[in-house]
Amino acid sequence: MKLLKTTLVISISLLLFACGGNDRPKFVKSPIDNLITKYIDRNDFTVILSDMDYKEAEDKYYHKYRILLQKNKPQLTKKQLTDSTAQATDIKIETTNWLEVSPIIFEDHQNDLGMTILSKKDGVLDKNTAPAGANGYVGNPRYGQWQTHSNGSSFWSFYGRYRLMTDLFYGPRYSYGGYYGYGRRDWNTYNRSYRGQGDYYGNKKQYGTNSKTNSNSSWNKKPSSFKSKVRSKVSQSSSNLKSRGYSSRKSYSKTSRSSNRFSSSSSTRGRSGGFGK
Numbered sequence: 527m528k529l530l531k532t533t534l535v536i537s538i539s540l541l542l543f544a545c546g547g548n549d550r551p552k553f554v555k556s557p558i559d560n561l562i563t564k565y566i567d568r569n570d571f572t573v574i575l576s577d578m579d580y581k582e583a584e585d586k587y588y589h590k591y592r593i594l595l596q597k598n599k600p601q602l603t604k605k606q607l608t609d610s611t612a613q614a615t616d617i618k619i620e621t622t623n624w625l626e627v628s629p630i631i632f633e634d635h636q637n638d639l640g641m642t643i644l645s646k647k648d649g650v651l652d653k654n655t656a657p658a659g660a661n662g663y664v665g666n667p668r669y670g671q672w673q674t675h676s677n678g679s680s681f682w683s684f685y686g687r688y689r690l691m692t693d694l695f696y697g698p699r700y701s702y703g704g705y706y707g708y709g710r711r712d713w714n715t716y717n718r719s720y721r722g723q724g725d726y727y728g729n730k731k732q733y734g735t736n737s738k739t740n741s742n743s744s745w746n747k748k749p750s751s752f753k754s755k756v757r758s759k760v761s762q763s764s765s766n767l768k769s770r771g772y773s774s775r776k777s778y779s780k781t782s783r784s785s786n787r788f789s790s791s792s793s794t795r796g797r798s799g800g801f802g803k
Contacts, residue, residue, distance in 0.1 A: 556774065557589060557625040558644055562651065570596040573644040574658050574694075575635055576621065577743045580756045587632040587760065588624040592694075595620065599668060602687070610686030617688070629763035630774050636757065637727070639735040639745060655725040657708065657733045659695035660716055664708050672710050680710035696739055 558573065565571050577590040595618040606612065635643055635655075642656045652661060663669050663684075669691065670684035684691045712729070720726040727733045740746045745753070 556627060556631045557591070557622070558631075558653075561591065561593065561644065562646075565593075565595070565646070568595065569646065569649045570662070571646050572642055572659075572662060575638050575641060575643050578632065578635070578639060578745050579624065580632075580760070587627050587629060589627050589632070589635070590624055591622045593620045593622070594618070596662075607685040607687050610689050612687045614688050614690065617690075619690075619694075628767065628772075628774075629760045630767050630772060633760050633764040634774050636760065637734045639743060640737055640740045641727075641734055650722075652722050654720070654722065655727070655734075656716065656720070657695075657726065657728070658739075659691060660708065660713065660726070661721060663691060663695070664713055665717060682708050682710065682713065 561573055572594040574592045574594070575589060576592040579588045579590075580586070581588065597616040597618065600616055638655050640658055642658050642661055643653070645652045645656075645661045647662055664682045669688045670682055672680050673683045674680050716726050733739075735745070
């Protein structure tokens with residue numbers, strides 16, 4: 527009798543555990559999670575979604591990432607910083623191969639092409655989406671300085687040694703308001719109201735997949751009909767997975783810490799600004 531009671535208690539416990547397990551969220555692992563693991567010992571790195579694709583014959587979705595790894599800051603003079611013939615030695619850029627992602631991950635980031643989708647600064651992870659370079663490079667006097675355009679607007683300019691960042695973040699043919707770079711007033715909006723708190727695409731949604739900075743990506747060279755078809759398909763595939771209890775880690779792992787590590791003199795605090803003049 528005692529043995530029967532013990533067996534019954536164990537059986538009920540296992541049943542309750544199994545039922546409770548069904549309520550637990552099932553997360554779809556992403557290459558982004560693998561990158562976090564790969565660079566776990568680094569305090570500072572940035573991941574940019576550099577390209578994306580859908581292979582119809584395989585019925586699979588793919589991402590390609592560009593990773594910026596920061597090294598120790600070199601001690602350079604102003605002349606050395608402005609030397610455009612020199613190459614930066616404290617920034618290492620790595621580009622991944624095409625990596626398969628689930629429909630949920632593809633849908634999460636379908637508007638994020640050319641954007642920073644993951645960054646780690648001073649050991650703190652941030653999975654919020656931001657214009658490339660906004661979190662860590664723009665506004666950081668280590669890499670450049672604010673300059674004034676002829677119309678009085680203030681914009682960010684990278685030192686000659688870091689000229690690669692102009693093409694990397696803005697695109698080789700990108701020009702906003704007649705100059706390269708992000709405007710100071712509206713960068714302040716991101717820095718104060720969005721950094722570490724939420725996704726930011728600009729006041730006119732001018733950053734992301736449809737931005738001119740992505741004109742050379744394989745995704746934006748696809749016909750509009752193809753991209754529209756993929757958006758419809760990935761939405762359906764993602765919904766099917768979510769109905770089975772799956773989700774992505776992006777939805778719960780965003781940091782809530784706001785950081786204002788870079789100086790700014792503007793008092794703009796509204797959420798209406800983009801990165802324009």
